[in-house]
Amino acid sequence: MASNLPPKPTLEHSTTTSGGLAHEHHERPRGMLRWLLTTNHKEIGTLYLIFSLTMFFIGGIFALVVRAELFQPGLQLVQPEFFNQMTTMHGLIMVFGAVMPAFVGLANWMVPLQVGAPDMALPRLNNFSFWLLPVAFTLLLSTLLMPGGGPNFGWTFYAPLSTTYAPPSTTFFILSLHMAGISSILGAINIIATILNLRAPGMRLMDMPLFVWTWLITAFLLIAVMPILAGVITMMLMDINFGTSFFNAAGGGDPVLFQHLFWFFGHPEVYIMILPAFGIVSAIIPTFARKPLFGYASMVYATASIAILSFLVWAHHMFVVGLPLVAELFFMFTTMLIAVPTGVKVFNWIATLFQGSITFETAMLFALAFVVLFSIGGFSGLMLAIAPADFQYHDTYFVVAHFHYVLVPGAIFAIMAGVYYWLPKWTGHYPDERLGRWHFWMSVIGVNLTFFPMHFSGLAGMPRRIPDYALQFADFNMVSSVGALMFGVSQLLFVWGVIKCVRGGEKAPAKAWEGAEDLEWSVPSPAPLHTFDTPPDFKPVTH
């Protein structure tokens, strides 16, 4: 792979570009305090990424408990009550603890570098939004040890399962979700403020790299829907502790209202988890195809229309609650409409590849796998969007297959692609390509072994979130469990690769990849703690 790289420029200390600022910061706290008090976007970005990786492994272990129980029919390893806590915690941790913080971490690192800003607009707030997370998730995890156990009602916490019938620890669950939500909101404010106000002179909105664009739109989604989530869990809190009846039919409330409110947050939330991934892939594919991104403007418009449409489709999660026919039709068609801008994106990525001079560095491998496997998830989404068909698919493993295809080889592969892509900028070293390829292929095979059979078990009627199943699903489940173990183990290769890259490896120049054009590649590798203290000279590339 190294043969594809441009000749390396001299790597010596880059005081000229970064203007060695160490002397301006007297007595930086050292050790733990340094990380606790840091307001530097790169350090906070690193903290976010480490936190996310930790959560990824904790959530992964919970998933493996689930898969171990489902390895064979019958109940063998865990009690059903504990199984329910595992499925719930797995979902909550992965969504709010792994995927979202990983994207915020990447934004912290890369948004200022890509728009030519010296730091995030609100550095202290940035520190606070990060440190809310460890507190929130320690609290959430501690509910597992409380009497009555942790949350056991699924990551969607439908009332009244999560109110009337919930374990006593639910109040702590609500508190931790509030904290995680505030963290995301503050992160979103910061990102919006940075992108709108701190761009390098001369950089117009339509000159911004797509990762910045997709994050700007994601941040607006967060501002719009995180308060709705906060409202829903506040209502739950009041139903549980203060005798209100928002979701309690006995007191005149309505459990279906819970689902409407939850999915009004929840569907935009799934796009919050995929739009930044689109941005990452839109950076990587042009780099390794050595061609500018095809259809930059249409990418921006497609992202924006996906975001707007995402507010009009929520009830596709509720086709079976007894919606009137007009509502079924409305939500069926709006959902299918989302496939159009999504298709535009996939088309643009493929068109970018067309006649490019492509190389297959690990980052590119993950990005290409993203395009293919995410599309599979898009197609199963389209099948689920067909309201009459969803009556059969709903709450089966088919849904599980769908959202894992969009989230694992979708969001998570994009995050990994981003990590491999930007590691040279972060550490100054290239990641080990051989290790990267092992990680990639083990992950791809593991993911497909795990989730592809779930399409079949789901279509055959296997319900989700149940610790036992009928005999005819045994083979599919065994394959899924083996795949899950393989995927889980191969993530150790990822950690190994990252650690190896931090500690050494082939040195990377400022512009680590031949085809990489954005501003972050104009600062030295590794990026010094302070960059762009004077705004860079930005020359728009024609898209």
Place this chain on the structure above:
Amino acid sequence: MNPVQRTVFRTVLALMGMFAFAFALVPLYDAFCQVTGINGKVGDQPRSIANEEVDTSRYVTVQFITRSGKGMPWQLEVEHRQMRVHPGQPTEVNFAFSNNSGKALTGRAVPSVSPSQASLHLRKVQCFCFEEQHLEAGERLEAPLVFQLTRDLPPDINTVTLVYTLYPVTDSQSQLQAQTSPVRGGGV
């Protein structure tokens, strides 16, 4: 205000607006459902019989489902599980509450209609679901339901299911409140 402060100020305004919107959705949802009749809730007030000719050319099957919610030691029985009525025809059917527990309790039957569109064409003249019931230990209480399905019931609806779920009424849920706002969420 510098530009960053202005951006932050606007986003915080939007945030507060959305938080308020979440709570505003509760009454909005109820109002919307009541107008369109799409969530199967029927009014909480008795209504008069619509004076219209009985459509003897058409039969509609009306089914009754009764059940007890969590923590409710009562039973609700119905005289006929299923009956066939003509649109326009007022019908009476008897229900019986029995308190199988050893202590006096106040309870309430919460109604729901399926398919939901039918709720717009269902007029309840008399229903035990309009009020709470108080039953002594072991007591049995008969209560009638008088209803009418109006003639404008859409022709594709051939079966209407009325569901009654029994819930205990705790002291904290005041009797009056529960009576005046049984279809509104959020009432204490």
